[in-house]
Amino acid sequence: MSELKPLAPEALYQSCDTSRLDFETTAELEEMKEMLGQDRARKAIHFGVGIRAEGFNLFVLGPSGLGKLTLVRRLLEQRAGQELRARDWCYLNNFTSPHKPRALSLPPGQGRRLRDDVKQLVDELGGAIPAAFESDEYRTRRQEIQEEFETRQEAALAELQKEAEAHDISLLRTPAGFAFAPMREGEVLTPDQFHELNEEEQQRVEAVVSTLQEHLQRILLKIPQWRKQVRDKVRELNREITFSAVGHLMEHLHETYVALPEVLEHLKELEQDVIENAENFRKMAESPGEEEEGKGLRGSLQHRYEVNLIVENADHGEAPVVYEDNPSFQNLVGRVEHVAQMGTLVTDFTLLKPGALHRANGGYLIIDARRVLTQPFSWEGLKRALFSRQIRIESVAQFFSLVSTVSLEPEPIPLDVKVVLVGDRLLYYLLSQYDPDFDKLFKVAADFEEHIDRTPEGTRSYARLIGTLAREHSLLPLDRAAVARAIEHGARTAGDSERLSTHVGNIVDLLREAHHYASEAGREVITRPDIQTAIDARIHRSDRLRERIYAEIQRGTINIRTEGVEVGLVNGLSVIDLGNFAFGQPSRISATARFGEGEVVDIEREVEMGGSIHSKGVLILSHYLAARYARDRPLSLSASLVFEQSYGMVEGDSASVAELCALLSALAGAGVKQSLAVTGSVNQHGQVQAIGGVNEKIEGYFDICNARGLTGEQGVLIPRTNVPHLMLREDVVAACREGRFHVYPLDTVDQAAALLTGLPAGEADSEGRYPEGSLNRRVDDRLDELYHLRLELMEHKHDSGGETS
Template identity: 40%
Template sequence: MAIRELTYEQLRKKLNKKSLPFTSTDELKPLDTVIGQERALKALQLGLEIDASGYNVFVTGMSGTGRTTIIEKLLQDYSQKNKVPDDWCYVYNFADPDAPEALSLPPGKGRDFQQDMAQLIETLQMELKRAFTGEHYENQKNSIINKLNQEKRHLLQKLDEKAHKLGLKIQPTPMGFQTLVLLNNEPVTPEIFNGLSAKEKEKINRNIQEMENDIAETLRSLARLDIKAQKTLSQLDKDVANFVVEQYIKEIKDEYKSFPEVLDYLGKVSKDIVANTGAFLKHLDKEQEEEETDLLKSPFFKRYRVNVAVDNSRLKGAPVIFETNPTYNNLFGRIEKYPVQGGYATDFTMIKAGSLLKANGGYLMADALEALRNPFVYDTLKRSLRNKELRIEDVTDLYGTISIVSLKPEPIPLKLKVVLIGWNRIYQLLSGSDDDFSKIFKVKADFDYETDSTDKAILQYARFVKRVIDQEKLPAFERDAIAEIIQYGHRLAGGQRKISLEFGRIIRVIQQAAFWAQKENKKSVAAEDVKKAILEFENRHSLVKDKIQETIDRDIRKLIVHGEIVGEINALSVYDLGDFTFGKPGRVTAKTYIGSENLVHIERKAGLTGKIHDKGVYVLTGFFNSKFGDYMPISFSASLAFEQNYGKIEGDSASSTELYVLLSSLARAPIKQGIAVTGSVNQNGEIQAIGGVNEKIEGFFEVCKSKGLSGEQGVLIPASNVEDLALKDEVREAVKSGQFHVWAVDTVEDGLQILTGLPAGKRDKRGKFARNTIYFMVEKHMRELSERSEAYRKSVSEKHKKKTAPKKEAKATGRKEKPASPRRKKPPVKKGKE
């Protein structure tokens, strides 16, 4: 392809008026679809619609492309198609208090059940107290006690009668009964007893022994009566309590008869209240004495509470949760504690659900990087999704620290879709290092950062602006303002063929353009307001750029943009500050000389180059071998340097620049310093596309403008980058007026002719280059270097041979040969520090 100098029209995409068929955004409908993300949407739909294990989605792509907004809207749409999932409650485990039980109920029923249980306990507190203080209960209780007392009196009466027959008297004591001997109905004193005959004493002792046996039996009978009465009273209490409890709990059982787990729990509640009626009433009296307003908050009655961990009563479809801070507790829940003397304690009412449980039956979104930053999150998420259940655990257990009270709540079954959002390198890291990752996240949805700039996409862009205007209540945008925003979208995408999908940046321009328009009391936003918003943004972020330009203006950083010099050229680089990129030129110099080391790259020797840049340097060797190696040995050395550069150099966009300056040095052909160069080159000398072409051109233009535009300055770019141009108005106007130029080249030969004014040259049938061509002069100089190198090598070799050759014997001439004068020894050289 011939050398092309680009025209004003080629430096930015020309918008077709048909693609903007309106005069103001007031005439447009807001965008209700997604621009340019068909691939990602299909992947998301696949992951969300396949009802199989592991079909969770990992979303990649640049931030600011609207990923989160698009995913949230899509999930909300799917949410409306799905039913509302069940509520989940934790209740007291009467068999094992440290292992709370989980109950599922239809949405809204969890809160109802909680209230029903609270009402039940409140009712039972009143009714049980009424039942146990009522006349009927007192009569039954008194009847049992009276019967007990009657039977006791009967036993004691029989015992007393027998004692009387035996001449004894039974007297109750705190320890039981005391047997007294009577004589004439009066107790016998020890003196009287000692005065009795042996026969009388023996009889009395037999009677006492018989009486002691009867007393023991009577005491046992009394104890049996007490036990029987206690059992009867206990049974009475149970019967009364059971009657009251069943009377009121039956209503709840009828309400929840379709839920076997709830009925089973209610049965356990009934048994516990009946079995602990005494404690129930005792704690009731105690709490009332202390004026406790909510009895369910007291330690004893807390066991009858219902902890609604997940309440879906307000949902209209499946839950959609976006966890912005995916810590362990926020995702998987926590078990809170309360202080007690000597430490902390907990119970089932302090179990709190996390986002994973709240999203159960629906969809959970989270940032992958934030999740990975938090300890235990990724492994617990994997385990939960793999096992399809969630175990709420105390995070201190995972750290291995000792917990005062440790609960092991019953795990809850999981069925949900998890969408992680992150960088592509995070996806690659996880998929390459974790075998489980691809089994759990089987779908990757990759969001694009650009799309084809078609008439349809351009109109959608305008409707997107309309949507932002309506959402944020901004003034209308004129058509020319929309055109400037679209051109900005082209620039962000790096060219005319594509338009950016980084809507975060577009929204920023929309907001700031509206701000500048409103500040001037305009009713609508014009193109000049959009330009001002973009310019002001650049000014706010251009401190580094301005500092570099200042060093150029003060000649601290040496740059020449006028005249011609051999072996020097202006290269173009891009500085990326994250949210702002700009281009600036830098000088590349080359020196060629006799040698065999071939190409020496000073930056590479200093460790300032990256692998891609090093590859570009190796390509230069391939070019020389390809272009000249078939006709002569390549024998020269050269050094390349990026002058006044002390940072890392990466990329191969300067490889053509390095080739031009090497050829200039070898040909002794001066390069026009007003022309800067960018472009990659291959071994065949073909110029290849590079990135940042707009920033590079504008960066060199600013330097030329600062040092004075001559009308001969410009930039060489790869022809394949022409459709990537989206230059600023100032540069385009300078090109239009002939003050600045942009050339598009396909080959090194095209570039050489522009840079030196001489043709590169082409071999004729004899394999010779024409005189006064760059390649002729390069080849000639390389031959000269090779010949000098060979001559020097031969000279050194001859001297070495003469020095090491054996001396010939002297001919017999009758004369004595003079002895060789002894060589003077050189004094020893002292070594040391200079």
């Protein structure tokens, strides 16, 4: 096996060649109009927007900061400019069922016009109707109706009077009503005179009076009927007068909206209601001295006939594109507001307020997926609207049938909208897995790329992106060196020297910070030192915990050795992620081995401090041992592995190479160089596999060694497949260039074990034997000793009559 060589400095950091950047500053670069590296997402959005089939709404997925919302809004606004404007929507009073307001759709701009026309109509009616009732014609005709009633009443009483006089009876009118009294010679008899009459005469008078009383009673019973007829005639007269006053005012509106049948129908109903309630207009004019009462009547009438314009598209020359940043249930589907009157909450159709679905109807609605899912009932309300293709304004209590009180039941509005959800990939996959309605409603996924290839063309495009972002945010232009450093930082952020991060948010933040430092220095362009200062300052603001941990390592509180030799102890590497900042932390991994039943104990798992991926890695290495060293015999081994001084959860398999090397060291009794640290995953064939956070891990161990003094013996072993990911700090690269630190690429565990122990790994011959003095031979011999020890114990038990296992 050839000797493992450290990587050349050129492999540790892929710098950007400024000679390939054909500009002096980004001010010379052409603006980038398309989002960088998002062709797949752009095509998906174009498809989702263009298709008009049910359920083809969009879910735009990817980490935050990629510019998802910016691209979506830009593409939707471009598409909306090619479409017809959405219609206006109004709610109108339902005069027959006020609790069920009617919805009215109008061409763009007609909603405001109708609202203003109706308001003006009510104002004009407030003057025209009272004036019509004060006219001489109205007074004369009403007087005629009243006189007709009085004439009929007097004629009936006169006829009764004549009949009574024929029998010498007089009809008297008293404050208490009508009465009959006998007469003699034209004079009414007093009660005493009546009693002086003979009995026969008295009986005759009483009989006549009784008959006259019946006649009078019939007349009195007819009087309410006559009065009702008078009222009916007066009402009919009022309707006629009102109609004449309203008709010429309504005629103009009918001509204006002749092409809108639904508006004409409402105007007819409004006209009929005005005629039925003309008295309210008269009362408004009859109370000039009662100013507050007059205002109240006028406001009530305006309220009754008002046009509640909830969606207006007069000012938009295109379909609406709405982003709802607070997608609560009411903000999506609308709400019914209430006002307090006399200690009671009341509402009517004028208190109906629109939601985002109303404003976006006929266009596009963009919603943050996480926000709509965290708002109570919003997700169910949105799905219900999309399934029914209607917007139904209702309270949450009504939505779930929690109350039975009478409230408004507005007529639902037909829904024609394309909904775009923007969220993380995890949300998309969770919804797809656990919500059976999701795939029916959101059939188009637009997946955003987090990286682009760092090709010459990609680098030039990245430079254009940087220049465009600087102009969009009014920042100083960058010179070539600054752009080169920003590109290098983009590769480091991507964790791959062959790719660049498309996280627009991070790029903009970096440029803003660099702009700040350049401005403080009085420069007119952003230079490479400004970019580097911004990067260093950002790290410094976040690395308090890293400094504390490294300080404890230097003090010896956390035991990490960077020199000497130890058996069964290997320096492993892990990464601590603090959100926007991650750093590497060395950890000591120890292994013990003794006689046993072939079990490798993962102490982290046993105490429930190890995750499932870490446990999987330990199981893989244990089976690697059995397959390599115990093919034809039992593995008579009991081993244990542990992360020393770990007090939190251990997850991941990137320490499995280090754990395997520690175990081999313990079995072979071979010391491990503590100047080296190892990271990498291993498979069952002993091949080393790639891991994450390789840059942070190397730099973490370098920082510990550098603080103690580099000896030239220290270094890190990494999987060879991670070499393309290397974008190490400048000081690490410089130390490697000077031979004071080393980074070794691994292909197999044998390479790692040989470098750590200084012993040749050794390859098995045709009989499966390893060469003398090799590490594998020492491991194989030790396992053979344990196996024979097991045989001796079994034989001893058999000879002594004990049970055998």
